[in-house]
Amino acid sequence: MRTTQIVEAVLFSSDAPLRSEEIARADESLNEDVVEKCIKELTKMYLDSERAFEIKQIAGGYQILTLSVYAPYLERFDTVPKSSRLSMPALETLAIIAYRQPIGRIDIEYIRGVSSAGVIRTLQDRELVDVIGRGDGLGRPLLYGTTNKFLEHFGFSDLEDLPRTEDLPVILKGEDIPDSVESVISGELETKNNEGIMTTEKEIDDLTDGGGVVPLTSPVE
Amino acid sequence: MKTHSLDTGDTGEEIFLIVDLERFRGPLDLLLHLIRQQDIDIFEIPISKITRQFLLAIRSMSVEQIDNAGEFMEMAASLLRIKARMLLPNTTMSDDDDPRAELVYRLLEYEQIQEIRAHLSVAESQRSRQFGKGFVSPINRIEKIEVILDTTWDEVYAAAISVTVPSINIVEHRVTTRLVAMEDKVDLILHALQRLKRVEFSGLLKPFESKMHGVMTLLAGLELARKRKVKLRQAKAFSELWMYRVSDSSPEAVKSQLNSSEG
Numbered sequence: 058m059r060t061t062q063i064v065e066a067v068l069f070s071s072d073a074p075l076r077s078e079e080i081a082r083a084d085e086s087l088n089e090d091v092v093e094k095c096i097k098e099l100t101k102m103y104l105d106s107e108r109a110f111e112i113k114q115i116a117g118g119y120q121i122l123t124l125s126v127y128a129p130y131l132e133r134f135d136t137v138p139k140s141s142r143l144s145m146p147a148l149e150t151l152a153i154i155a156y157r158q159p160i161g162r163i164d165i166e167y168i169r170g171v172s173s174a175g176v177i178r179t180l181q182d183r184e185l186v187d188v189i190g191r192g193d194g195l196g197r198p199l200l201y202g203t204t205n206k207f208l209e210h211f212g213f214s215d216l217e218d219l220p221r222t223e224d225l226p227v228i229l230k231g232e233d234i235p236d237s238v239e240s241v242i243s244g245e246l247e248t249k250n251n252e253g254i255m256t257t258e259k260e261i262d263d264l265t266d267g268g269g270v271v272p273l274t275s276p277v278e
Numbered sequence: 279m280k281t282h283s284l285d286t287g288d289t290g291e292e293i294f295l296i297v298d299l300e301r302f303r304g305p306l307d308l309l310l311h312l313i314r315q316q317d318i319d320i321f322e323i324p325i326s327k328i329t330r331q332f333l334l335a336i337r338s339m340s341v342e343q344i345d346n347a348g349e350f351m352e353m354a355a356s357l358l359r360i361k362a363r364m365l366l367p368n369t370t371m372s373d374d375d376d377p378r379a380e381l382v383y384r385l386l387e388y389e390q391i392q393e394i395r396a397h398l399s400v401a402e403s404q405r406s407r408q409f410g411k412g413f414v415s416p417i418n419r420i421e422k423i424e425v426i427l428d429t430t431w432d433e434v435y436a437a438a439i440s441v442t443v444p445s446i447n448i449v450e451h452r453v454t455t456r457l458v459a460m461e462d463k464v465d466l467i468l469h470a471l472q473r474l475k476r477v478e479f480s481g482l483l484k485p486f487e488s489k490m491h492g493v494m495t496l497l498a499g500l501e502l503a504r505k506r507k508v509k510l511r512q513a514k515a516f517s518e519l520w521m522y523r524v525s526d527s528s529p530e531a532v533k534s535q536l537n538s539s540e541g
Contacts, residue, residue, distance in 0.1 A: 072411040113408065125407035142402060145395070146303060152394035168387055171304035171349050211398060212405030225393045 060086055064095040074118030074209065116208035117215055143185075150176045151207070154186050155219055159200035161192050177201065185210060305353030306388040308335060313385070320385060323378055325364060329357040356381070437516075458490045463498035471508065471523040479519035 067083045068075065077092040087095075096119055100112050113122045123131060143151065146169075153168050154160055166173045180186040181201075189202035208215065302308040312331050313320060336350040363377035463482075470477045482495050499521055502508040509522040 069411070120410055122408035122410050125404060128407035128409070131409050142399075142406065148395045148398050148402075149303070149391060152391050152398055155398075156391075156394060168384070168391060169304060170306035170353065170384075170388070210405065211401040212408070213401065218401075220394065220397045222390065225390055 060084065060091055061095040061098050063087065064092055065099055068096075068099075068112065068119060068121050071120065074115040074120040076118040079118070113212065114214040115212055116205045143183075146171075146173075146176050147179060151180060151185060151203070154180075154201050155203050155207070155216065156222070158202035159190050159192075160202075161194070161198040161200050163198065165201075305332075305350045306385060308332065308350070309353065310385055310388060320382055323382070325357060325361045325378065329354065329361060332357060458488070458494045460494050460498050460501070463491075463495045464502060466495070467498055467502060467508065467521060471521065474523070476511075476520050476522045479521065482521075 063084050064080055064087070067080050077089040077096075080092045081087040081089055096112055102108075103111055109127050110121050110123045112119050149169060150165060150173055153165050157164065157168075162173060162177060165177065177186065181188075183206075184204055185207045186201045187204050188199045190200045191197040192200050203216070207213075208218075211218075213219065302311065309328070309332060312318075312328055312335075313323065318324065318328070332350075333354055336347070336354065360377045360381060466482060467477070470482060479495070479499065483492050486492075499508065499510060499519075502521075503510045507524055509524060511520045511522060512518070
């Protein structure tokens, strides 16, 4: 019995993404590096032998998923859940939370221009966002962040899978409200641009190590 | 669907914009739409023109949209404030200070969020086309358990056709005086038992149609049984109910006894 097959067996039996250290628990011969190596090998095997599934990196772990070309066949079965897609306001709010977390309701509403309490509650009910801390402002407002389930829902490995703001057609300079129109946008990037996104090494580590949510690393001014 | 055509002309030009307010997810969305549709340079927003169009658009809001009206009104107020600041002689602010800066920033930020939203939407739809384990199960998942029936098909059939399908009509409850007296039913039972040793409950109901007769006959039977003037027998649940004569029961004697005990 080879280690690759042990990893395969563990992945096969799971219906949720498993992190490499979780897979490594299956045998003494395994550690995270060996697991990663085995997964690479399996990925190649599946590709070469044209399997109907692949190993996908989701929410910091790995999961065997069917290839999307087979979706029409699987959707004929009643037990396959019809994809419950999020509404436009929900996606919009989620986009804001994903990029600006930790963020409070007032700031979300300022960016959207509309009240958002209901949408936030819906996202919380679906466990896509959660309260990850409290702000310093008046009444210590609740601050929201995305959860592991958020990554699973969108098939992201981690928050780095989100498009980088500098790759978007609209690029903003930092989060401060500018004094003049010209300072709002510019061709060259400033390092400040990244502050809004939680993509620093530490935070990603926290995300993959910790429980469901990104821990509050710094209070909001 | 509510549409509203807007006269944009501050210079008299007759350009009509079709604005479907229900389509907009908020004031920023509407504002951005007005700006983009007219190819306005976002850094040189003609505030008075945009404000006029914005106000015209929200005037067409229906009563159902009144919940969101506040958000649109707030935006209209900030537009007017920006205009007012632009008209004031600029003494305290430096030349760089543009009252429109915050609005421009908000609009661009909003546009950026829409880009990200579109990305999320694509990612969501891609993810929803891939399935993990456990989604497809055999069509007949329910295990069939063999139950040995001691009921015959005839019995099942009889039970099925005797079921009254409940009518979906609203039942009106009416309080009326009792049209069928229990005393009459006591008489009926006792007289029947004078002729026969035992009598079928259903047989006693035959000449009558209303349900009340059945109810009263049963009550009379139960009352007589309580007084030990008749015996009731039923072989099993839902089968025929038999009433048996008890030796010393002449109708008149029993009736007077019943009446006296009730008093």
